[in-house]
Amino acid sequence: MEKRVTFKGLWLxxxxxxxxxxxxxxxxxxxxxxxxxQSLFIPxxxxxxxxxxxxxxxxxxxxxxxxxxxxxxxxxxxxxxxxVSMGIALYLAVLADRLIKGSGVYRTLLIWPYAxxxxxxxxxxxxxxxxxxxxxxxxxxxxxxxxxxxxxxEEAMGLVVVASAWGRISYNFLFFLAGLQAxxxxxxxxxxxxxxxxxxxxxxxxxxxxxxxTFFLLVVNxxxxxxxxxxxxHTITSGGPQQSTTILVYKVYADGFVGxxxxxxxxxxxxxxVIVGLLTIVQFKFIERRVHY
Amino acid sequence: xATVKLDSLKKSFGKTEVIxxxxxxxxDGEFIVIVGPSGCGKSTLLRMVAGLETVTSGTVQIDxxxxxxxxxxxxxxxxxxxxYALYPHMSVFDNMAYxxxxxxxxxxxxxxxxxxxxxxxQLESYLKRRPRELSGGQRQRVAxxxxxxxxxxxxxxxxxxxxxxxxxxVQMRLEIxxxxxxxxxxxxxxxxxxxxxxxxxxRMIVMNxxxxxxxxxxxxxxxxxATEFVAGFIGSPPTNxxxxxxxxxxxxxAVKLGVRPEHLNVMPSGSGRLAAKVMYTEALGAETLxxxxxxxxxxxxxxxxxxxxxxxxxxxxGLDWQDGDEMLFDRNGKRC
Ligand SMILES: Nc1ncnc2c1ncn2[C@@H]1O[C@H](COP(=O)(O)OP(=O)(O)O)[C@@H](O)[C@H]1O
Ligand SMILES: [Mg+2]
Numbered sequence: 001m002e003k004r005v006t007f008k009g010l011w012l013x014x015x016x017x018x019x020x021x022x023x024x025x026x027x028x029x030x031x032x033x034x035x036x037x038q039s040l041f042i043p044x045x046x047x048x049x050x051x052x053x054x055x056x057x058x059x060x061x062x063x064x065x066x067x068x069x070x071x072x073x074x075x076x077x078x079x080x081x082x083x084v085s086m087g088i089a090l091y092l093a094v095l096a097d098r099l100i101k102g103s104g105v106y107r108t109l110l111i112w113p114y115a116x117x118x119x120x121x122x123x124x125x126x127x128x129x130x131x132x133x134x135x136x137x138x139x140x141x142x143x144x145x146x147x148x149x150x151x152x153x154e155e156a157m158g159l160v161v162v163a164s165a166w167g168r169i170s171y172n173f174l175f176f177l178a179g180l181q182a183x184x185x186x187x188x189x190x191x192x193x194x195x196x197x198x199x200x201x202x203x204x205x206x207x208x209x210x211x212x213x214t215f216f217l218l219v220v221n222x223x224x225x226x227x228x229x230x231x232x233x234h235t236i237t238s239g240g241p242q243q244s245t246t247i248l249v250y251k252v253y254a255d256g257f258v259g260x261x262x263x264x265x266x267x268x269x270x271x272x273x274v275i276v277g278l279l280t281i282v283q284f285k286f287i288e289r290r291v292h293y
Numbered sequence: 294x295a296t297v298k299l300d301s302l303k304k305s306f307g308k309t310e311v312i313x314x315x316x317x318x319x320x321d322g323e324f325i326v327i328v329g330p331s332g333c334g335k336s337t338l339l340r341m342v343a344g345l346e347t348v349t350s351g352t353v354q355i356d357x358x359x360x361x362x363x364x365x366x367x368x369x370x371x372x373x374x375x376x377y378a379l380y381p382h383m384s385v386f387d388n389m390a391y392x393x394x395x396x397x398x399x400x401x402x403x404x405x406x407x408x409x410x411x412x413x414x415q416l417e418s419y420l421k422r423r424p425r426e427l428s429g430g431q432r433q434r435v436a437x438x439x440x441x442x443x444x445x446x447x448x449x450x451x452x453x454x455x456x457x458x459x460x461x462x463v464q465m466r467l468e469i470x471x472x473x474x475x476x477x478x479x480x481x482x483x484x485x486x487x488x489x490x491x492x493x494x495x496r497m498i499v500m501n502x503x504x505x506x507x508x509x510x511x512x513x514x515x516x517x518x519a520t521e522f523v524a525g526f527i528g529s530p531p532t533n534x535x536x537x538x539x540x541x542x543x544x545x546x547a548v549k550l551g552v553r554p555e556h557l558n559v560m561p562s563g564s565g566r567l568a569a570k571v572m573y574t575e576a577l578g579a580e581t582l583x584x585x586x587x588x589x590x591x592x593x594x595x596x597x598x599x600x601x602x603x604x605x606x607x608x609x610x611g612l613d614w615q616d617g618d619e620m621l622f623d624r625n626g627k628r629c
Contacts, residue, residue, distance in 0.1 A: 186378035189345050194392035194443070195366040204391075208382045 032273060038266035050263075057267035066243065067251070067268075074247040077161060078225035085165035086217055089172030094202070096173075097180040107177070114170035118228060122235030125163035149237065153244030156237045160245050163236060164229045172217050179213035180206070219283045223276065248272055294321050295356035295369070295446035295479055297342065302351035304337050311337055313503045314351065322477045324470075328490035329500030330526070335483040336451055338500070342481060343449050344368050355447060371440035372449040375456060377432045379424040385411075385435050386420040392443045410438040413472070430461045437469070441476065448473070448480040454489065466492060487527050491515070499523045521626035524551045530582060533557065533593035537621070540567060546629045547621040554596035556618035559583055559604055565611030569593070571604045585612065 039057050041050040061067045096106050113121070128136045129149060137147040149155040183206060191201045207214075227249050233239060239246035239254055246254060249272065256265025297319040304312040312334045319325050327335045340346040342353055344365035352359050360368050371392075379388050386407055393403045411417045414434040424432055433453060440448055453469070454462045470493055473480050484490055490497050491511045499507045499514060499522075507519040518524035524532040533554060537547040558565070569585040572592070581603050583595045595612070597603060604610050623629040 184376065184378060186374045186376055187380060189343075189365070190372065190374060190378040190439075191380070191391070192345070193343060193365045193370065193372050194439070195395040196391075197364075197366070200395060205380060 032269075035266045035269040035273070038262055039270045040263075042261075042263040053263070057263045058271075061264060061267055061271070069243065070246050070248055070251045073157075073243070073245065074226065074249075077157065077164075077229075077245070077247050078222050080157075080161040081164045081168065081225040081229070082218060082221040084161060085168035085221060086172050086176075086214070088165070089169045090176050092169070093173050093176035093180055094206075096177055107174075110173050111170045113167045116167055118164070118167065118231030119235050121167050122160075122163055122232040125159060125166070125232075126236050129159055151241055153241055156241060156245050160229070160233050160236050164225065164232045168221060168224060172221065175213050175217055176210070179210045183209050215286055216283070219279055219286075223279055226272070226275065294477065296321050296354075297447060297479060297481070298352075298354040298357075299338075299342070300352045300354070302338070302341060302353065303349045304334070304341060304346060305349045310349075311503050312341075312349075315498070315505045317498060317505070317508055319479060319481070322479055324473050324480045324482065324493060324495045326482045326484060326490040326494035326497040327500060328484055328487055328494075328497055328526075331485055333500045334503040335485070335500055339372075339449050339451055339481055339483050342447070343370055343372050368447075369445050370447045370449055371443050371445040372451065373433075373436045373440050373453045375452040377424070377436040377456075379432060379435055379439075381424055384421050384423060385416060385427070385438075388424065388435055389438045389442050392439070396443075406442045406444075407438075410442045413441070414438050429457050430465065433457060433465060437472070441472070446479065448478050448482075450480065450482040452484055453482075455484070455486070462489075469493065487529065491527070499526060501526075518551075518620065519628055521549060521551065521622040524620055524622075528553060530554050530594045530596065532620070534622075535567070535587065535591060535593065536589060539587065539589055539591075542621060544621055544629065546623045548624050549622045551620035551622060552593075552614045552618055554582070554594045556614050557593065557595035558613045559585075559595050559597065560611040560613055562609040562611055565613035567612040569610055569612050571606050571608050571610055573606050574603055576603075585610070 038050075040052060040054060042053050042057065043050050092110060096110075099106065116124070126134075128134050129147065131137055131148050131150055134147075140147045147155060149159045187205065187209075188201060191205050196204065226247070229247070230249050230253065233245055233247065233250050234253075237245045239250045248268065252265050252268045252272065255261045255268065259265075297317075299315050299317050301314045301316055302312060303310060303314050315338060317325070327338060329335055337346060341348050342355075344360070344363060344367075348361045352361055354360065355368055355370070380391065383391065389407045389410060390403050393406065398406075407420070408417070411420055414437060416431065416434055416438060419427060419431060419435075424435065427435065433456075436453065450469075454465050457465060466489055469482075482493060484493075494511050496508060496510055497514060498505050501520070501522045507514055507523045509517075514523060515527055518527065518532070521534070525534070532551045535550045535552070537544070537550050540550045542550055559571075562568070567587060569587050572584045572586050574584070575582040576599065579599055581597050581599050581601070583597060583603060585593050585595065587593060593612070621629050
C-alpha cells in the first residue's frame with residue numbers, strides 16, 4: 001500500500017518546498033558557486049581586477065608544503081577529537097546504562113556542554129589553561145610541568161582537541177546511551193548465563209550491536225572536527241603556534257580574510273566541499289546497506 | 294543433573310516485598326512448573342534461581358551448594374527467555390556455540406554438540422541464518438538449542454511459548470516435554486497458562502501474589518486445591534463458588550463452597566440442593582457448558598457430556614453434587 005501522501009498538481013508541492021530551496025540557494029548554492037568561480041581566478045595585488053588561471057590555484061595548493069601540512073594537522077586533529085569524544089562518551093554511556101536510579105540527573109548534567117557555543121567553550125578552556133593565570137596550568141606548574149601552549153605546538157594541539165571534544169561528548173553520549181538502551185536486557189542476561197563476563201559481553205554482544213550508532217557518530221564527529229571547530233581554534237590558538245593547529249577550515253579563513261588571497265581561499269573551500277560530499281556519500285551508502293536487527 | 298532447593302526465599306524491590314518466602318525441594322530430573330497470574334512473582338522467583346536478581350533473604354541451593362552469591366555463569370544453569378533473547382548479529386550456529394566458545398570447548402566438539410542439538414530440534418538447514426530470518430517457532434527452537442548444547446544441570450524457562458500462536462504452542466509444549474524426558478535435566482518452567490502447567494509438570498507451584506499457595510502434582514492440585522485461589526485458577530472453566538449459607542452448609546467456619554463444573558449435576562426443577570435458571574448454553578462438541586444463575590445472582594457453570602440431554606435456555610432447574618466433591622473454604626480462602 002502507498003503510505004506516502006501524493007499530490008496531483010505541481011504547484012502546491014513546489015510551494016511547500018520553496019522556503020527550503022530558497023534557503024539552500026541563498027546560503028549554500030550561491031556561495032558554493034561563487035567559491036568555485038573564484039577558485040579559477042587570482043586577484044591582482046590591489047584587488048582591482050581578477051586574472052583567470054584555470055586550475056592554477058589548485059595546482060599551487062597541492063604543491064604547497066603548508067597546505068599539505070594543514071592536511072596532516074586536520075587528520076591528526078579530527079582523529080584525536082573523534083576518538084577522545086567518542087571514547088569518553090561511550091565510557092560514560094556504559095556507566096549510565098548500568099545505573100537505573102538517578103540516571104536522569106547524570107544525563108541532564110552530561111548534556112549541558114552541548115549547549116555551549118564552540119567559541120565560548122574555547123574561551124573557557126583557554127582560561128583554565130592560560131599560561132599565566134590558568135588554574136590547570138598553575139596545578140601543572142606545582143607538579144613541575146611547565147605548560148605553555150602558546151609556544152609548544154603539541155600542547156596547543158592537545159588543548160584544542162580537549163576543548164573541541166568536550167562539547168561533543170554530550171552529543172555522542174546521548175546517542176550511545178540510546179543505542180545501549182535499545183539492546184534488549186534479556187540478550188545481555190542470556191550472554192551472562194552463557195558464561196560471558198562484563199568485558200566479553202561488551203566485546204562480543206554490546207559493541208557489535210552498537211555498531212550502527214558508532215558508525216553514524218564516526219562520520220558526524222569527523223564532519224564536526226573538520227568544519228565546526230573553527231570557533232574553538234580561533235579563540236584558543238588562532239591556528240598557531242607556527243600553524244601547528246591550522247586545520248583546513250581555519251586555513252580557508254586565514255588565507256582568505258587575513259591573507260586576502262581570495263583565489264587560494266576559494267580553491268580550499270572547494271576542496272573542503274568535495275570532502276564533505278564524500279563523507280556524506282559514505283554515510284548514505286552505509287545507512288542504505290545498514291543491517292537492521 | 295542436580296537437585297534444587299529453595300529455602301524461605303524472599304525478594305523485595307526497594308521496600309516492596311514481592312516474594313514472601315517460598316520453600317521447595319526439587320528432585321534431580323524433576324519438571325517443576327511455576328504457574329500463576331501475571332505479576333504474581335513467577336519471573337522474579339526464576340530469576341533468583343538464575344542469579345539475575347539478588348536474593349533478599351533465604352537461600353537457593355543447586356546440587357546441595359548455596360549459590361546465593363554466585364554469578365549466573367557459575368551456577369551451571371541455562372535459561373530460555375520469553376522473547377528468546379537470541380544474539381541478533383550471530384548465525385544460528387554461533388548463537389548455540391556462544392557459551393561453548395567462551396568455555397573454551399575445542400572446535401570439533403563445539404561443531405559436534407551444535408549439530409546434535411540442531412538435529413534434535415530440526416534446525417540443521419538453518420544453521421547459517423540470522424535469527425531475524427527465522428519464524429517464531431524456529432527462534433524458539435534456537436533458544437532451546439542454545440540451552441541444551443551446554444549440558445547444564447538445570448533448565449530455566451520463562452514463558453517460552455507465550456509469543457507463539459495457539460497451535461504452535463501446543464506442538465512446542467509436547468516437544469519440550471519430550472526433550473526434558475529424554476535429557477532428564479531438572480527443569481523450572483514459568484507460565485501463566487494453567488493448561489501448560491497441568492500438561493508439563495511433574496509437580497507445580499501455584500503462585501498467588503508472591504506466595505506459593507500450593508505445591509503438588511497437577512492432578513492432586515486439581516482434585517484437592519489448598520486455597521480458594523488455587524481452586525479458581527486451576528481448571529477451565531474454573532471452579533464454581535457458592536455462598537455457604539445459600540448452599541445450606543453446616544460447617545460454621547465455611548464461607549464458600551466450591552464445586553468443579555464437571556461435578557455439578559443439572560436436574561429437573563424442584564430436585565437437588567439448589568434452584569437455578571439456565572441462562573445460556575455452549576455446545577463445544579464433546580461437551581456442553583451450561584451457565585446458570587442462582588437465587589442470589591451468582592453465576593455457575595456445569596460441564597456435561599454432549600450425550601446428556603441439556604436443559605433449554607431460560608428454564609428453571611435444580612443443581613446437585615456429591616458430598617465428596619464439595620470443597621469448603623473459610624474466611625481467609627483456606628480449605629476447612
Ligand atoms: N526490577 C523490578 N523493580 C521493581 N519491581 C519489580 C521489578 N521486577 C518485577 N517487579 C515487580 O514484582 C512483581 C512480580 O513481577 P514478576 O516476577 O515479573 O511477575 P510475573 O513474572 O509473575 O508476571 C510485580 O509486581 C512487578 O511489578
Ligand atoms: Mg514474567
